[in-house]
Amino acid sequence: MRTNENIVLVGSKVALVPYRREHVGRYHDWMKSIELQELTASEPLSLEAEYDMQASWHTDADKCTFILVDHPSSAPVPSSWKDLSVHNMVGDVNFFLNEPDDPKTAEVEIMLAEPAARGRGLGLQALAMMLMYGVETLGLHRIISKIGMGNTSSLRLFQDRLGFVQISESAIFQEVTLSLSLTPDSDALRQVRDLAGRVEQMAYRVDPKPAHRDIE
Template sequence: MRLNESTAVSTARALLVPYEARHVLTYHGWMQDPAILEATASDRLTLEEEYENQQSWRSSHDKLTFIICQPLSSPATAERVQAGVADAPDRMIGDVNLFLYPHEEDFAEDGDEMPSKVGEERVDCVGEVDIMIADQEHRGKGLGRAVVQAFLQYIWRHADDITDEYALDKGLIGRPKLRHLMAKIGQQNVRSVALFKSLGFEQVGEVNYFGEVTLVLRDLGEFATKEVPEAYKELTYQRDEETQNGQPGEQQ
């Protein structure tokens, strides 16, 4: 998505930055790990394909992604993030993503607003959330929960902007409703299942053909108003050419 191309999200536990070409080499290195490929249900790509994939993430209006980095040294006072410094390769940890899909269930639910339409086609959407902590040093320490918590906060605060960009790309009339968020997780990945359940996601249905469970968060607003991450701030992601008056951004 274009929405977050100049935005970083900072909390006491992590920094989220837009996925840039500068991150691809490190990301590609992560994706050579067979365990990560299996856990993320991903195909192994060439480096050239990975660069193309990064461009697709930036231009597609139904995908939102951040690279997870170590937190800033002074998250409470930071006002901007200098690209290439706070998100240098040795500070990168993983990524967190949102995929938007058309909502395919019955729309005739009590209290629902009328969905947006293209002609007579119903086109409300749902969002799928996933996270990858690639650096093993940072696993099992509660970081994944803190990152998803921050990501959900960002989605809630920008839900209208997210669905407006989605609608513009699809040529929809009016703003589609983001019905709910979901996560699809391999049933053997008990840590991830527990992580999303701790954030209020509930399992629906049985294990699917691919061995995945589906977890759903139906009321994002209720969650986001109760669970605001410590030192949550949205900062300007400042690239080199955007530095003004010779003033550097936050260094770490």
């Protein structure tokens, strides 16, 4: 999605940067992991196919992808988001706007690929930031997520921390579908906004130092 191709969202624990060509090599290495293939229901791709996928997702209007970067807001703003984001990338978060009859609904997915990044609240804040971006920039009102029945950590994250509720279950695919309504003035939206905290929006540039502004 071109909407997010030049922005960085920085929270207190994690930054979200657009998925670019420079991130593909490490992403490809991640997806060699059997564990990640099973968690994401993905098949491994060749490096060339991974580059093609990134290029396609960059232009597809129904996909919005950010790379998760371990970068607390207390750290200095880097002179090159390109270099730091490749070195500190720990996962990704995606929106799939695959409901043609309901453009205000999207499916969200998150992956923390680096084991050292887990259990530190990065995924929770990244999801909250992504949900706020969806509401404030993409005009979304409802988010769904499909999670494997055995993925207890993700189920706790979405249900217990973010307030998603189960709306269906598939015995064939061994997954549940969760949903969260983020309509204006809803308690769910206020909770997500609190979890996201202060978010700073910057430009994804190599040089000079990115201009920035605060977003609520």
